[in-house]
Amino acid sequence: MKKALVLAIALVLCLSTVSVFAAPPKVGMCIYKFDDTFMSYVRNQIETLAKGNLDLSTQDSQFDQPKQNDQIDQFLTQKVKALAINMVDPSAANVLIQKTAKKKVPLVLFNREPGDLDLAKYPNVYYVGAKAQESGTMEGQIVAKYWKAHPEADLNKDGKIQYVMLMGDPSNSDAKYRTQYSIEAVQAAGIQVEKLAEDTAMWDRPKAQEKMAAWLAAYAGKVEVVFANNDDMALGAIEALKAAGYFKGGKFMPVVGVDATPPALDALEQGTLLGTVLNDATGQGTATYELAASLASGKGAATKVAKLANKDGKADPKGHYVWVPYQMVTLDNYKQFKK
């Protein structure tokens, strides 16, 4: 009798322990490539929040979409409860949606916006990102303000900005929109422009340094402004400019980027980077985590942090997008972004 009671109590204790410490839901994450500065901050934020709350496993897709598709197939076989995917090729969204819909696994895409798809048409598919147009406009506004305050920046005195543009991966809409909207913002401020050169450096610092060195040789003394689609490329350009004698003895070149990474904020402080735009890695990582965790535990997409909206950015509780705002960063306000 006594023995049976002890056993029964032990069993109850055991069961309650199991329910209190229920295993965290399995979630699979892919990053388009680990070797991307901005994505490493986003990933870090997601992994930090997931500790103890999700059984999260992360894969490096190594800039290879077929490889990423295989990784997703494996996650699906392992019966993950949700997927958080940073696509390699944004046009692959259709395939991913089909795969995950078949298994009824919620899919959170982030950072690389899916082609022309409107995700509202699919249940259980979401996108977390930032409106790239905004970041382009802010870059252009930083340059316009500088140009108006510094007449000496017009080296050949023709009233136009002779510029070079370092683009990110051209398959990525962030690259396309930042290139377009930065120049449009300069023009909207009443300033004429002349493009000397524009090419992709694939978001990459060493590639940008090489490109910039070549442009400085080809357009010696002619370049008046350097636009870069992200900070890594802006920093690469600054390296090339330093090697060509800039940033000493009063020789300056306005260079702008996007992301506000810690090394970019250092460059701003040192006076080599003119300005950048905060691409909120912490905010995007948090929203991605919140959505994935909530969906994985069957609680739906509405969370306190991730504000749902439609594709155009309008708040919508039934929306499938979370837009994290950009912020302009210059010498006037950079300190608040330093960690």
Ligand code: BGC
């Ligand atoms: C960032 C880049 C990054 C890219 C990766 C962009 O939003 O600004 O720094 O390389 O995302 O997709």
Ligand code: CA
């Ligand atoms: Ca000029």
